[in-house]
Amino acid sequence: MSRHKLTGDAEARQPLLTGHYLDESELGSDEGEVIFDRTTEAGVRVPRKLTYEEAVEETGFGLFHWLLLVVCGWANASDAVEILCVSFLLPTARCDLLLSSTDGGLLTASIFLGMMVGGYMWGYLADQKGRCKVLVVSLTVNGLFGGLASFAPWFWLFLLMRFISGIGVGGSIPVIFSYFSEFMPRVRRGAMISALATFWMAGNILAAGLAWLVIPKTWAHFSLGTLDFQSWRLFVVLCSVPSITSAIIFKLFMPESPKFLMEADCEKEAIHVFRLMFELNMKGKEKAFPEFGLHTSSRQRREQQETRIWGSSSERLANALKKGLVPIKKIFKSPLRSRSITLIIIFYSISFGYYGLWMWFPELFARAEDGGSPCANVSRPSALHNESCYPVKTAVYMEGFVIAVSNLPGNIFTILVMDSTGGKALLSGSLLLSSLSVFLIYVVQTKAQSLVLSCVFSGVSVIAWNALDVVGTELYPTQLRSSALGFFTGVGRVAAITGNLVFGKLVDANCAVPVLLVSALLLVGGLVGLLLPQTRQTELT
Template identity: 30%
Template sequence: MNNSKKTENNVENDTTTFDNAIRLTGYGKFHFELVVLCAVCILSVGFQNGLSSYVFPAAMCELGLGSSDIGNLNVSFLIGGIVSSFIWGVLADLSGRKKVIMWAHLVNFAITVVCAINPYYAMLMICRFLNGFLIGAPGSIIFSYLAEFQPPKLRGAVVCYCGLFFTMAWLVLPVTAFMVLPLSVNIQMDGLFILNSWRIFLIILVIPELIVGIWILRLPESPKFHMSKGNNKVTLEILRQMYAKNTGKSEDLYPVKNLINENKPEANNKVGVDGKSSRLLKKILIGIKGLFQGPLLPITLLTCAIMFSNMFGVFGLGLWLPEFFNRFQKFQEMFPNRTATIKDLALLKPNSAVSCSPSFDNSVIMNTVAMAIVSLIYNGVSGWLTSKVDMKIVPLVSMLLGGFSSLSIYWLTSSTQNLIVSCIFQASMVTANMTIGSVVVELFPTSVGALAICLIMCAGRIGAMLSNMFFGYFMDDHCEIPIFVVAIVVLLGGLLCFLIPKKNDKNDYIGGDSIEISVIANDSS
């Protein structure tokens, strides 16, 4: 009887693989708490990426900002994310995902609160750079942390479902702004600090970061991370805790006593961050070298190119869609008997007048909410499909849909058509962004998984910067040019998704997890 049960669970002599060991922990309270924590984390990341659309226009009058100043604030945020990309990946692969996520959130909360009450534009610039620098940690590593607790069959779907909360941030932001920003609040103290509605709004948005930073102390480090370090004893302790919390049974009843070492343990399990910048830089360079050589090179180039094209669209055209909507609506008001074209919109320059009392048109709120709801539905359906189809199908279809929808903007003639296309574009591109992250978790070995995700996110942020610069240069005179460029780049990224290997081809494609890719630990100096 016992032998048949072990055979059923694929456990022989109390020894099994890590993936099967995770499956045997069951699925219950532990995973539910983990998913909620990661959802709040992703929500806070979404706030940081989207708050500029609401905070800075409200701050323009008080701080005397122009459009170029707001552009500089956005670029500062993106540069911070690019600068920190590899640092967080190396730290996460060396010292663990949990520590990096915790400290990044707590420090970012403190910095944002300090900057929210200071009266100087220069400090706001520094704040946005540091926000981008710090939020890059949970923004990429959280998916590794979440996925490494999941059984293989649910891994992609859970990551995709949690991605809903990045989209949820776009639903919460305009509603919160609508309630907070019109408030009449003005508290000052001898030029030391100032507090008004947009600053209160900024503080409210970082409260989830404080919650995550404290809450994550309850949860363990990723068991897969410990296993990649050769710490099978610690890995089993975590798995037993998961089993007990999920099933309500004693830890001693967990059937797995030993794990099969699928990865070659790192040469030095105790390698850590010694605080020396030269040492950390060396580890970053060694880690990147490992991703760009041998069997990992093709998948590194492929995933970087796909994420570049995705973020070129979603954080390029995606940020300019409201402007297209406003121009369509303005054109129809000025010329009610004339059909608008994209070229006609170039005649309508943004209004330079700035209001000191920020208000929000109900139509703008409704359009933003509509796009968020469609994105949530699309993301939810995609999460369900992820567990039933090959992992490349969802990003492939989403990227192609995003590319064709962006191309169709050239032929739009009304704000209503623009809203429909905007909903399709945002929903498909955001979902593709999340599922590309889950693909990376599947394709790269654990010892460089976090670094790999940070690398492709860096490539994506570079794409986002270039796209914004492109739109800023051409939008007022030749807005059809960036539309076609975005469509071509996104469609090419979608076609590249055809090259993503199937799960059962993983070992042939990148050499499998048995390959010695722990290049950081192999540094003998």
């Protein structure tokens, strides 16, 4: 797939309305319906204007969408790798950096703090400047600073690099789902977004597998000047590779969202993307592209022009900052207010529960290495020296890998039933089951039982995340979609930070408190989810 093919050049962006007429075989319809329904005074027939949903239907479904799934899925997986790698390096990195449990909580929280800062900022820019451009920059920030963190000799510098990396992750997660959904026909949108969400599991498995292969190995330990380059540092470098490669792919090959282009009144560019989709989907079939015009909006372009010509540079900056808050005000006005408040509660509950517990799974299992439940052994020292963590015990990484793989049944289930059941029912049901599984983790008394229930929690909670990805993209219009998702993921990052700090503070003193708190919050989220409107196969506005 060439760069010319997917991004177009000056020639490819010329008017595409050539006045081509379609016969019945090209239309695939017995009625032989044509898409020309207007005649000028000179008697020249011109293409009728199509809405976004009609244009997507005209392009068909096929190779383009599967290639898009792979590319966007790899970006989603790269975010998972960057976030979850901290949980796998924590048992050994805390030794080399002499970290207390509180420091470990700060480390796991640092990337979420960055995601909170970056989430809304990138989402707003994506709604103003375009999805693809923002994805390239945010993925580059993610991978670059994630890799640089491996060379940090001091804890504070490592923390800073992880924070900046988190700013990049905060942009790519909400924007990738907006971008992907805006290429999908509505009858397949739920299943395809669910399929995209399964790549989070792939990233989880990749991170766990790399940790298992690299961190325990002595060959990955060498000196780099004055820096003692332990195996966990090499693991951090490898975890940055998916983000960098994903940024390169988007920069070189991927087109802008046609829905965004229509909202920005870029009709020619949008038609070019639709033509590309059609050509790839109909590859090998003798079927001509159905020429048409588009119903576009001049709103976004007009607002950008007003921003450029308004006042001095300081006034323009103040105006830009003021405009940045406009989407937040809009999502909390009727008729979006009730769903927005509901989503705040859900995002907070699931993010506190999932990330608060998931990021500490390797540490909890390390505490249970001698038998018993993860909360039974609280004698682990608060600061460790190098010799106390080597040789690295591989069982911790094997268990993390098993839990990561346990996402698979939940992902398959979501793909199969999302379009028929709808996101609302799956979201509430999975949150309630997740709450029960976490409560039972506290109740059980053996490590084996804890591992089984952790796998159950992993498999069930991923259904909630997948359903939330689908519901979130369908609840808001195009001009607010990325901003809204960025804002809510920011709320989720606040919850993730809180959850990790709570675990860091209480895991030594009373492990039961954060575990039971996770169970309670997931229960609340599941009940509140019943208040959301049903969005199954709805049109994107």
